Amino acid sequence: VSLAIPEIESVLDPESRRPLWHTAYLPPKFITIGTWGELTYIVGTNEEYCLLKKIEISVAEAEKRTGRNAMNMQETYTAYLVETRAVESQAEGQCSPPDSLWRRYSEFELLRNYLLVNYPHVIVPPLPEKRAEFVWHKLAADNMDPDFVERRRIGLENFLLRVASHPILCQEKIFNAFLTKEGGWKETVNETGFQLKADSRLKALNATFRVKNPDRRFTELKHYSDELQSVISHLLRVRARVADRLYGVYKVHGNYGRVFSEWSAIEKEMGDGLQSAGHHMDVYAASIDDILEEEEHYADQLKEYLFYAEALRAVCRKHELLQYELEMAAQDLTSKKQQCEELATGTVRTFSLKGMTSKLFGQETPEQREAKIKVLEEQIRDGEEQLKAKNLESRDFMKSAWTDIERFKEQKNHDLKEALISYAVMQISMCKKGIQVWTNAKECFSKM
Amino acid sequence: AGRAGGGSGPAGGGGGGAGTPKALPSSGPKSLREMPHPLAASSSEEAGAELTPSPDLQLPRSIADKDLSLPNGTPVDTSSPASSSSLLNRLQLDDDLDGEMRDLFVTVDDPKKHVCTMETYITYRVTTKTTRAEFDLPEYSMRRRYQDFDWLRNKLEESQPTHLIPPLPEKFVVKGVVDRFSEEFVETRRKALDKFLKRIADHPVLSFNEHFHVFLTAKDLHAYKKQGMALLSKMGESVKYVTGSYKLRSRPVEFAAIGDYLDTFSLKLGTIDRIAQRIIKEEVEYLVELREYGPVYSTWSGLEKELSEPLEGVSACIGNCCTALEELSEDMTEDFLPVLREYMLYSESMKNVLKKRDQVQAEYEAKLEAVVLKREDRPKVPTEVEKCQDRVECFNADLKADMDRWQNNKRQDFRQLLMGMADKNIQYYEKVIL
Numbered sequence: 073v074s075l076a077i078p079e080i081e082s083v084l085d086p087e088s089r090r091p092l093w094h095t096a097y098l099p100p101k102f103i104t105i106g107t108w109g110e111l112t113y114i115v116g117t118n119e120e121y122c123l124l125k126k127i128e129i130s131v132a133e134a135e136k137r138t139g140r141n142a143m144n145m146q147e148t149y150t151a152y153l154v155e156t157r158a159v160e161s162q163a164e165g166q167c168s169p170p171d172s173l174w175r176r177y178s179e180f181e182l183l184r185n186y187l188l189v190n191y192p193h194v195i196v197p198p199l200p201e202k203r204a205e206f207v208w209h210k211l212a213a214d215n216m217d218p219d220f221v222e223r224r225r226i227g228l229e230n231f232l233l234r235v236a237s238h239p240i241l242c243q244e245k246i247f248n249a250f251l252t253k254e255g256g257w258k259e260t261v262n263e264t265g266f267q268l269k270a271d272s273r274l275k276a277l278n279a280t281f282r283v284k285n286p287d288r289r290f291t292e293l294k295h296y297s298d299e300l301q302s303v304i305s306h307l308l309r310v311r312a313r314v315a316d317r318l319y320g321v322y323k324v325h326g327n328y329g330r331v332f333s334e335w336s337a338i339e340k341e342m343g344d345g346l347q348s349a350g351h352h353m354d355v356y357a358a359s360i361d362d363i364l365e366e367e368e369h370y371a372d373q374l375k376e377y378l379f380y381a382e383a384l385r386a387v388c389r390k391h392e393l394l395q396y397e398l399e400m401a402a403q404d405l406t407s408k409k410q411q412c413e414e415l416a417t418g419t420v421r422t423f424s425l426k427g428m429t430s431k432l433f434g435q436e437t438p439e440q441r442e443a444k445i446k447v448l449e450e451q452i453r454d455g456e457e458q459l460k461a462k463n464l465e466s467r468d469f470m471k472s473a474w475t476d477i478e479r480f481k482e483q484k485n486h487d488l489k490e491a492l493i494s495y496a497v498m499q500i501s502m503c504k505k506g507i508q509v510w511t512n513a514k515e516c517f518s519k520m
Numbered sequence: 521a522g523r524a525g526g527g528s529g530p531a532g533g534g535g536g537g538a539g540t541p542k543a544l545p546s547s548g549p550k551s552l553r554e555m556p557h558p559l560a561a562s563s564s565e566e567a568g569a570e571l572t573p574s575p576d577l578q579l580p581r582s583i584a585d586k587d588l589s590l591p592n593g594t595p596v597d598t599s600s601p602a603s604s605s606s607l608l609n610r611l612q613l614d615d616d617l618d619g620e621m622r623d624l625f626v627t628v629d630d631p632k633k634h635v636c637t638m639e640t641y642i643t644y645r646v647t648t649k650t651t652r653a654e655f656d657l658p659e660y661s662m663r664r665r666y667q668d669f670d671w672l673r674n675k676l677e678e679s680q681p682t683h684l685i686p687p688l689p690e691k692f693v694v695k696g697v698v699d700r701f702s703e704e705f706v707e708t709r710r711k712a713l714d715k716f717l718k719r720i721a722d723h724p725v726l727s728f729n730e731h732f733h734v735f736l737t738a739k740d741l742h743a744y745k746k747q748g749m750a751l752l753s754k755m756g757e758s759v760k761y762v763t764g765s766y767k768l769r770s771r772p773v774e775f776a777a778i779g780d781y782l783d784t785f786s787l788k789l790g791t792i793d794r795i796a797q798r799i800i801k802e803e804v805e806y807l808v809e810l811r812e813y814g815p816v817y818s819t820w821s822g823l824e825k826e827l828s829e830p831l832e833g834v835s836a837c838i839g840n841c842c843t844a845l846e847e848l849s850e851d852m853t854e855d856f857l858p859v860l861r862e863y864m865l866y867s868e869s870m871k872n873v874l875k876k877r878d879q880v881q882a883e884y885e886a887k888l889e890a891v892v893l894k895r896e897d898r899p900k901v902p903t904e905v906e907k908c909q910d911r912v913e914c915f916n917a918d919l920k921a922d923m924d925r926w927q928n929n930k931r932q933d934f935r936q937l938l939m940g941m942a943d944k945n946i947q948y949y950e951k952v953i954l
């Protein structure tokens with residue numbers, strides 16, 4: 073699969089007959105913002121910096137392996153072959169063999185977690201599901217099932233392409249190393265100490281309830297991602313049931329095949345017609361397998377956006393956390409300022425423990441008070457700086473997050489439109505197949 | 521020769537009936553009526569059963585003792601006009617089905633509900649249009665209820681025992697499961713009754729049956745029924761077939777084959793019926809899910825500004841699917857299943873006729889045996905045995921003709937039925953694409 077082509081020419085890849093739509097959607101022009109924390113990004117367009125312009129990425133195959141885990145227990149897992157190939161060398165006519173290395177799902181997970189922590193303002197592309205969900209009953213939910221592994225392989229490839237085509241994420245060194253350095257990659261990631269930076273869920277949850285002035289845009293976005301998640305998961309659930317029923321309808325028709333063929337044995341004039349009509353019924357019943365397998369790709373596309381909803385929420389959570397910190401800093405500063413004023417004027421405006429102790433144990437000496445005011449003034453200065461920094465951080469976050477959200481929206485609209493179109497094409501081709509089979513059967517019946 | 525008679529008066533058209541005076545095609549049925557079929561009364565067991573409280577008591581009788589000639593002493597012909605004509609009919613069967621000038625058209629429509637103090641029932645309007653001379657008017661319109669149809673069928677079975685009588689729709693409906701007065705039930709039954717009368721009207725022999733004529737034309741069918749019953753009671757002591765006690769020496773291969781065929785056929789039909797019902801069930805469940813599926817897309821489109829158009833599109837398409845699917849399963853329930861049912865019942869009545877035929881043959885063979893035993897005393901073969909032999913033969917001929925006819929009808933019906941099914945499915949998909 074050539075991944076260097078950002079244009080989507082056909083809905084289905086002629087070779088693999090798989091939907092092609094998700095291969096590297098690149099918005100026409102995208103300008104990244106300048107700074108975020110300690111990290112600095114190059115401002116430019118993705119046309120200059122997109123990784124996919126330089127290399128092709130694919131997850132070529134999956135392999136079942138057995139090994140020993142940390143507890144020295146036997147375990148079976150699936151490894152995926154990640155292949156990269158420089159585009160430039162191809163253009164020069166010398167087709168260099170692709171660099172390849174094996175990665176496990178857990179390594180993909182590690183990569184994503186790393187990105188999640190280091191790029192809180194980015195909607196990090198989701199991984200394919202760990203365990204099959206929303207499957208209709210004929211589909212195996214086993215992690216080692218070849219169909220599941222194959223669908224996951226496609227999903228992982230899609231994930232790498234999404235990261236590689238992301239204007240910010242594609243510049244990440246760890247990501248680059250993931251693609252090119254097989255040994256020691258895990259250690260490198262862990263050495264970055266990214267886990268220390270990770271905010272605990274609890275903290276984020278805490279923030280949700282305490283933020284006083286939530287940003288309207290982010291609240292709306294959060295609301296949207298909640299609804300998106302619920303509507304897609306509902307959709308997937310119903311779709312699985314619809315697929316189940318459709319499967320039933322088709323497969324029961326298969327019984328006609330058997331009965332017609334048995335019946336044809338006792339008929340003279342009708343025999344041949346029945347026999348071949350029965351054959352067509354068999355074909356009809358068998359055709360559903362392919363149809364539903366194709367539909368499964370559509371379901372996977374939807375699933376990606378189901379998980380994207382979670383990624384969206386992560387950004388919102390991060391924003392809430394920042395907002396919370398900002399508000400806390402502001403609150404802290406205000407209370408410090410108040411204390412300072414109280415000390416300076418000697419009045420206690422509010423009932424406080426301090427006020428109580430001073431009443432109980434008598435007034436402090438002026439020297440003590442001076443020293444206290446000094447400390448407080450120092451703290452206020454620090455606090456003001458901190459607040460300034462937080463404000464800046466928050467503004468930066470908002471700006472860059474919103475840029476990425478805009479990018480995401482564009483990508484989402486484009487992808488889902490393609491997905492819906494390919495779904496419609498699928499349905500139409502299913503109907504055409506149905507018409508074909510029934511027309512054939514009718515011809516047989518008419519010969520009776 | 522049969523074609524010369526225009527195919528319309530098969531009974532007369534045959535003309536070859538040895539003892540029958542040559543009659544014009546139009547008067548053919550009359551001669552039929554005047555001269556009851558040799559077996560006419562022998563099947564009166566059904567009717568007789570109504571009159572005799574315990575018909576079982578009559579059964580254990582030795583065959584040889586029985587008087588097997590007709591109870592009312594009608595002279596028996598060596599060949600019946602009906603049977604010879606049906607032989608002819610066989611030759612012109614294909615003509616019958618496609619090119620025959622039909623001169624009797626019967627339709628059943630306009631069901632009406634009647635509520636009396638005693639019972640509630642449905643009557644159907646039976647309209648007859650004909651050019652046949654034995655009908656005084658060209659058109660009749662009578663109201664009949666299911667009981668009357670049932671009566672007609674019994675009468676036909678009784679008076680035309682050698683023929684295959686089309687089946688009626690099932691009589692018994694388990695109370696509570698099906699609403700007997702629901703629109704669907706009445707409509708399904710009306711269709712079946714319509715089919716029943718049409719099949720009789722198209723039959724070269726049955727359509728000339730006296731009872732059929734009465735059924736179509738009599739203003740007071742009830743009075744006629746009573747009269748018929750009085751007549752029957754006189755013949756209460758009619759011949760009973762002996763069942764089971766006698767084993768056929770040799771059943772002709774073709775009838776054995778038909779029997780086997782019917783067994784398999786009804787088995788397969790049963791399977792198809794089950795499959796069809798299962799498909800309908802699956803489709804209904806599919807429909808339920810689809811109905812939920814569509815609105816989800818609508819909900820989603822409310823969430824997305826940019827995507828609302830394609831999402832609404834998908835939702836509308838699923839809505840179309842629902843409508844088309846609903847139509848499809850409705851058509852299957854209304855058109856496909858009843859035909860299957862009819863043929864299942866048909867094969868039942870066919871089996872009955874076959875059984876009767878076997879009984880007639882059994883009688884003949886028993887008689888023959890008895891004669892052979894007595895031969896030493898009396899050298900000449902009694903005419904009685906000859907009569908019996910004739911009966912077997914004419915039964916065979918009639919039955920064969922009807923079988924062929926039925927086979928042909930069946931072929932046509934199933935061709936139509938299955939093509940219809942294919943068409944419906946094609947239409948369904950076409951609708952879905954739109």
